[in-house]
Amino acid sequence: MRSFDESLPMALLNAREAAMSYFRPILADHDLTEQQWRILRALSAYDAPIEVGDLATQTSLLAPSVTRILSNLEGRNLIERQTVEHDQRRSAISLSATGHELVHRVAPQSEAAYNTIETKFGKNKLTKLIAELHELTKQLSTNQDL
């Protein structure tokens, strides 16, 4: 069978772990998990209420995970929810003032870590690698589960 360490899934997993090791300590300092941060990032990027389903898509999280994370973030007053008019099933999420403050505190440190990664691997190479990853994702996502 194919060598274990050389497989694509393991290569992707190991690369991601290596990258995340630069971010996790920063997030831990602010009592944030990676997934909580992804949601705050997404909310901050739009700066307009986002529905739960769209949030799940944007962050590559599953709906049940988003539900739990949102109840956590809501308990910490980092987000606010409001029901959508004309459709009582949906609820739209937005950052609270406290949430905005938190994002603004974390963002510079996150940027610094990213810059470290760019320096270590090479900015140009990193850009190309990410482009390749996007292409791989796209190729593999085309009608395979139909």
Add this chain to the structure above:
Amino acid sequence: MRSFDESLPMALLNAREAAMSYFRPILADHDLTEQQWRILRALSAYDAPIEVGDLATQTSLLAPSVTRILSNLEGRNLIERQTVEHDQRRSAISLSATGHELVHRVAPQSEAAYNTIETKFGKNKLTKLIAELHELTKQLSTNQDL
């Protein structure tokens, strides 16, 4: 702040999800999670008893996760454990006969999925991408948390 979707961690995450979507259904057919399969794969690759710590390193799992997964696999009689001589703290894990059979049933399907991925993205490009990922992992792993 840096665009959310274009970040390295998200690109790696999405690529891995896209790739794993080819394998997960196969594993599910055999009542295996991705992590359980990784451990069986590693045990199969060596065909000699492996200590728990080494198993964690090889599979990029954390020791507590390995402990839990092993107790699950042991309950299904897929693995066997024996204590190491001269060091009663360690225990060495190996595949049982049933475990070997299972690996031999799953492996061909896994190979087929891998071939599909190679075809979709291009065998050559995939090889290069994996090499780049290995280099990234190596660069980012060098003395950052000291």
Add this chain to the structure above:
DNA sequence: CCCAGATACTTAACATGTGTAGTATTGTTC
């Protein structure tokens, strides 16, 4: 208007990720 189906989200159950603490064993130092 009603009701079957679709949709949006939540809940539940089990497995794993992650960090911390605990236990047992081994190694080391004085």
Add this chain to the structure above:
DNA sequence: GAACAATACTACACATGTTAAGTATCTGGG
């Protein structure tokens, strides 16, 4: 050789991944 640190693993707590089921709401055909 007894106290101490280091090692290997396990236990625990909380958060998330994953799948399935549940609830509320909306939509469209009769």
